[in-house]
Amino acid sequence: MTHPALEPVLRPFASADAEAVSTLLGAAFGQDAEARLVHDLRGCGAFLCELVAVDPDGRIVGYVGFSRVTGAGAAHRISIACLAPVAVSPDRQKSGIGEALIRAGLKELGEQGIDLVLVLGPPSYYPRFGFDAGLARQVTAPYAGAAFQALALTPAARAALPIEGTFATPFEAFE
Ligand SMILES: CC(C)(COP(=O)(O)OP(=O)(O)OC[C@H]1O[C@@H](n2cnc3c(N)ncnc32)[C@H](O)[C@@H]1OP(=O)(O)O)[C@@H](O)C(=O)NCCC(=O)NCCS
Incomplete structure (x- = not known):
């Protein structure tokens, strides 16, 4: 358990945080592809929510971003978001920061009226938030398989399934 004195504060991303x-x-993923993706998503106005976790000394130790996904067909009636990326400083991982960021982000999306959230990530991690690979099988997207998971925040999301989702353009260049 994290010592209360070391508990980071969560707050919305501010433009002055971009470099940090x-x-x-880069440190969390060991490459710069995710940093480029975030830069590009921000540049095209795709983000619905970006949060940072800040240590008491002011250092940013965690980040999560959620961007808009466009639905086609029945999905045009619901609002869809994609969780990506989420990252915690290597020296601060496994102390609950990632979980706190994701829970706070999902709460914010709920308040924004988002119906469905999609994620591509470890099936051992995301089900604790309610993400489900079975639900994501009803979403036609460039992603598939056990890592592609979905979370319905409203009954309208389930009612609209199956749907087709188009991710923000910067994901096309992302490997
Ligand atoms: C994934 C990540 C955001 C989780 O944040 P965190 O603050 O370290 O995690 P939390 O403390 O909230 O949760 C810890 C749990 O996550 C699990 N976990 C952490 N990273 C994981 C990974 N890559 N795959 C599967 N499980 C992972 C831990 O095993 C632990 O599980 P337990 O609760 O069953 O013991 C963080 O480890 C990270 O930045 N990793 C590198 C970047 C990355 O892989 N991002 C996710 C891409 S989808």
């Missing part, structure tokens, strides 16, 4: 967030993403 890029550095954090």
Whole structure:
């Protein structure tokens, strides 16, 4: 358990955080593709929610971003978001920061009226938030398989399934 004195504060991303967030993403993923993705998503206005976790000394130790997904067909009636990326400083991982960021982000999306959230990530991690690979099988997207998971925040999301989702353009260049 994290010592209360070391508990980071969660707050919305501010433009002055951009460089620190890029550095954090590079350290967490060991490459700069995620930092580029975030830069590009921000540049095209695709983000619905970006949060940072800040240590008491002011260092940014965690980040999560959620961007808009466009639905086609029945899905045009619901609002869809994609969780990506989420990252925690390597020296601060496994102390609950990632979980706190994701829970706070999902709460914010609920308040925004988002119906469905999609994620591509470890099936051992995301089900604790309610993400489900079975639900994502009803979403036609460039992603598939056990790592592609979905979370319905409203009954309208389930009612609209199956749907087709188009991710923000910067994901096309992302490997
Ligand atoms: C994934 C990540 C955001 C989780 O944040 P965190 O603050 O370290 O995690 P939390 O403390 O909230 O949760 C810890 C749990 O996550 C699990 N976990 C952490 N990283 C994981 C991974 N890559 N795959 C599967 N499980 C993972 C831990 O095993 C632990 O599980 P337990 O609760 O069953 O013991 C963080 O480890 C990270 O930045 N990793 C590198 C970047 C990355 O892989 N991002 C996710 C891409 S989808």
